[in-house]
Amino acid sequence: MSGTSAALNPPADAVKPVRHPEAPAPGELLGAHYEHCFGCGGSQSHGLHLQARAGEGVSVTAEFTVKAAHQGAPGLAHGGILTTALDETLGSLNWLLRVIAVTGRLETDFVRPVPVDTVLHLDAEITAVHGRKIYSRAIGRIGGPDGPVAVRAEALFIEVKVDHFIENGRPAEIEAAMADPDQVRRARAFEVNP
Numbered sequence: 001m002s003g004t005s006a007a008l009n010p011p012a013d014a015v016k017p018v019r020h021p022e023a024p025a026p027g028e029l030l031g032a033h034y035e036h037c038f039g040c041g042g043s044q045s046h047g048l049h050l051q052a053r054a055g056e057g058v059s060v061t062a063e064f065t066v067k068a069a070h071q072g073a074p075g076l077a078h079g080g081i082l083t084t085a086l087d088e089t090l091g092s093l094n095w096l097l098r099v100i101a102v103t104g105r106l107e108t109d110f111v112r113p114v115p116v117d118t119v120l121h122l123d124a125e126i127t128a129v130h131g132r133k134i135y136s137r138a139i140g141r142i143g144g145p146d147g148p149v150a151v152r153a154e155a156l157f158i159e160v161k162v163d164h165f166i167e168n169g170r171p172a173e174i175e176a177a178m179a180d181p182d183q184v185r186r187a188r189a190f191e192v193n194p
Contacts (some may be wrong), residue, residue: 007105008154010128011135012134015060017126017134019100021059022108030092039088047069048085048117052092052122059125060096061145062089066118077114086138086153089122093136094157101157114142121145132159 024030027073030052032040038047064085072078087106094101114120123145124138133156140151140192 001129004107004154005105008107008156010133011026011130013131014086014130014133014135017097017129019058022192023096023098023192026054026056028096030054030060030101031091032178033095034061036087039084040092048081048088050085050088050122052089054096055123055125057125058096059094060089060092062122062124064120064122066116066120068116069118075116077116077118077120079108079110082110082114082120082140082151083108083153085120085122086124087155089124090136090138090153090155091157093126094134096125097129097134099134099159102131103155103163104158106153106160107155107175110151112142112148112150114131114140115148118142120150121147130177133157 011114018076032042035041035043038050041050048064049069050062050064052060052151053060065080066077070077072081078102083106086108087103090106091103093100119142121141121144122138123163124136125138126134128135135156137154138152139149141147142150
């Protein structure tokens with residue numbers, strides 16, 4: 001990306017990311033990390049309902065269909081919605097490392113308009129890791145997985161402990177998530193973006 005801030009450039013001693021041995025297999029649908037997440041959850045009527053799949057190495061692919069509720073200008077996706085789709089896709093990468101991480105910084109380039117009823121095809125990968133910092137990038141295309149680029153982003157995620165969510169989230173939702181008898185769903189609720 002042109003003009004990327006220095007905060008998104010990994011330091012010279014950053015390491016190449018390594019996929020966790022228990023990460024989902026390539027091609028596996030990752031599913032919603034939290035049912036009420038605006039990006040990937042099914043309980044948000046106007047949410048993105050973004051579906052991400054594990055890719056090779058430390059990459060994911062995702063799709064998001066722009067609906068009328070996602071408009072900014074007439075007939076076109078709102079830029080904030082497109083940024084949300086990129087953020088959700090980038091956040092899902094952390095499942096491949098099996099870490100809990102939150103968005104620290106996200107820079108988006110808008111290359112071309114994305115019309116309502118368009119499917120945005122997203123590809124994301126982790127590029128480097130430095131301590132608790134995870135560097136990643138994503139690209140969104142329209143007209144198919146090899147179509148023209150519409151948006152792209154670079155991001156810095158910061159690894160956190162589950163306490164980050166417990167101490168900062170609204171108590172009713174935290175208590176409900178912690179009371180879920182399904183241990184996997186309970187853990188996944190606290191996986192990505194705050």
